[in-house]
Amino acid sequence: MMQRTIPTYALYAGDGESLLDQWVHCETIAVRSARHRWHIRTHAHADFYQVLHVRSGRVIADIDGETREPVAPLVVTMPPRVPHGYRFSRSVEGHILTISAERFERLLAICGGALSLLSEPRILRLEAGGSDARVVDDAIAAIAAEFARTARWQSQRIEALMTALLIPVCRRLADDPDDASPTGRPAVDPRALAFRAEVDRRFRTHLPLKTYARAVGVSETHLNRISRKAFGLSALAFIQRRVMLEASRDLTFTSHPVAGIASSLGFDDPAYFSRAFKKHTGLSPRAFRLRSLS
Numbered sequence: 001m002m003q004r005t006i007p008t009y010a011l012y013a014g015d016g017e018s019l020l021d022q023w024v025h026c027e028t029i030a031v032r033s034a035r036h037r038w039h040i041r042t043h044a045h046a047d048f049y050q051v052l053h054v055r056s057g058r059v060i061a062d063i064d065g066e067t068r069e070p071v072a073p074l075v076v077t078m079p080p081r082v083p084h085g086y087r088f089s090r091s092v093e094g095h096i097l098t099i100s101a102e103r104f105e106r107l108l109a110i111c112g113g114a115l116s117l118l119s120e121p122r123i124l125r126l127e128a129g130g131s132d133a134r135v136v137d138d139a140i141a142a143i144a145a146e147f148a149r150t151a152r153w154q155s156q157r158i159e160a161l162m163t164a165l166l167i168p169v170c171r172r173l174a175d176d177p178d179d180a181s182p183t184g185r186p187a188v189d190p191r192a193l194a195f196r197a198e199v200d201r202r203f204r205t206h207l208p209l210k211t212y213a214r215a216v217g218v219s220e221t222h223l224n225r226i227s228r229k230a231f232g233l234s235a236l237a238f239i240q241r242r243v244m245l246e247a248s249r250d251l252t253f254t255s256h257p258v259a260g261i262a263s264s265l266g267f268d269d270p271a272y273f274s275r276a277f278k279k280h281t282g283l284s285p286r287a288f289r290l291r292s293l294s
Contacts, residue, residue, distance in 0.1 A: 023099065023100040023102075023103045023155075024097065024098065024099050024100070024103070024147070024158060024162075025096075025097070025098040025147075026095060026096070026097050026098075026143055026144050026147040026148075027095065027096055028093075028094070028095055028096075028144075029052070029054070029088055029092050029093070029094045029095065029096055030092065030093075032096060033086070033088045033092070034090075038087060038088045038089070038090060038092075039085075039086075039087050039088075040085050040086045040087075040088075041085050042062060042083050042084065042085035042253055043083065043084070043085065044080075044081050044082060044083050044084070045078075045080055045081070045098070046080060046081060047080055047100060047101050047102075048080060048098050048099060048100055048101060048104075049077065049078060049079055049080060049098075049099050049101060049104040049118070050076075050077070050078040050096060050097065050098050050099075051075065051076070051077055051078075051096075051097040051099070051165070051166075051169075052075065052076040052077075052078070052086070052094070052095075052096050052097075053073075053074075053075050053094045053095050053096075053097075053136060053140050054072040054073060054074050054075075054076075054092060054093075054094040055072060055073050055093045055094045055137065056072050056073065056091070056092070056093045056094075057072060057088060057089045057091045057092030057093055057094070058072070058088065058089035058091075058092065059072065059074075059086055059087070059088050059089075059092065060086065060087040061076060061084065061085075061086055061123070062083075062084060062085045062086070063078075063082065063083075063084045063121045064082055064083055064084070064121070064249070065083070065248075065249075065252045065253070065292065068123065070123050070125060071125065072094075072128075073125075073126040073127075073128055073133050073136075073137075074123060074124060074125050074126055075122075075123075075124045075126065075136060075169055076121070076122070076123050076124075077118050077121065077122045077124075077169065078121050079101075079118060079119055079120065079121065080101050080200075081200060082120075082121055083249055083253055084121070094140075095140050095143075095144055097140075097143065097162075099162070103159075105193075107159065107162055107163055107166060108166065108170075110163075111166075111167060111170060113170075113174065114166070114167075114170040115193065117170050117173050117174060118170070118173075119196075122173055124169060124172055124173060132168055132172060135164075135168050136165060136168065136169070139161055139162075139164045139165035139168075140165065142161050142164075143158055143161045143162065143165065146158050146161065189226055189229065189230055191216050191217070191218060191223075191226050192226050192227065192229070192230035192231065194215070194216050195212060195215075195216050195223065195226065195227060195235070195238075196231075196238075198212055198215045198216065199212065199238065199239050199242050200242065203239060203242045203243050203246070203265075204243075204246075204264065204265055204266045205266060206266045209223065209235055209236055209239075212235065212239070213235075220235070223235045224236075240276075240280070241280075243265055243266075244276075244277060244280040244281065246265060247261060247265055247273075247277055247285070248281070248288065250264070250265075251285055251288050251289040251292065252288075252289070252292040258270060258273070258274065258285045258286065261273075261285070262274075273285070
């Protein structure tokens with residue numbers, strides 16, 4: 001059944017657990033999912049990354065409309081604004097880490113290319129009993145133990161442990177021949193990341209390209225070069241793709257009428273929106289929605 005909206009959540013609070021300056025949260029999968037009958041419905045996080053570690057048990061992941069059933073042990077990394085949901089078996093063991101985007105990206109900035117590796121959802125399979133699985137287990141256990149107590153320099157300790165977790169994960173993603181990110185992928189230009197963040201924040205307002213260029217601190221011509229190098233698209237095409245991605249998500253995950261979706265995305269004319277959407281996807285909004293339901 002489609003929802004009226006895709007829920008967008010902030011960092012978990014109000015359950016009596018300790019929060020570290022609102023930048024990180026750690027809990028077992030069982031604590032969160034048991035409250036929801038082991039089904040975390042489709043939602044997104046506006047300003048947070050998540051790291052899901054499944055040590056054992058079964059998980060069915062719905063990531064941006066695609067259903068996957070990876071085999072544990074595994075790690076799922078989820079960037080902000082991506083719709084996702086999970087179904088877990090009652091026997092599941094593991095943890096969920098929720099980290100502010102600003103702090104997460106700062107941690108990854110020390111490793112050239114790491115941020116670009118995790119800019120899209122990733123599922124990393126681990127070999128049971130293997131060295132990578134042990135490193136991840138140890139890092140997650142240490143983070144959970146530190147989060148559960150109150151101690152001097154706690155935030156700094158968790159940052160260090162988070163780095164110890166993320167580096168082996170990123171190494172595996174970079175070295176995995178089946179992964180889309182090749183070994184030694186160059187780091188994304190920070191200005192490209194700033195542009196993407198501005199687009200994510202303001203894509204509904206249909207601002208002129210010069211506004212984005214000014215926000216990033218470059219000329220429109222230079223912004224186009226940066227966008228093409230980082231994303232393979234001109235700056236305008238990148239903005240348009242973001243608009244149509246949101247339209248696709250709304251058509252898939254909500255029951256809003258097409259006219260309402262068009263209006264929420266800054267289109268005054270629903271017919272113009274429908275033509276633009278069909279040009280981008282090859283399907284009318286109605287046909288796209290019907291296909292997503294099949």
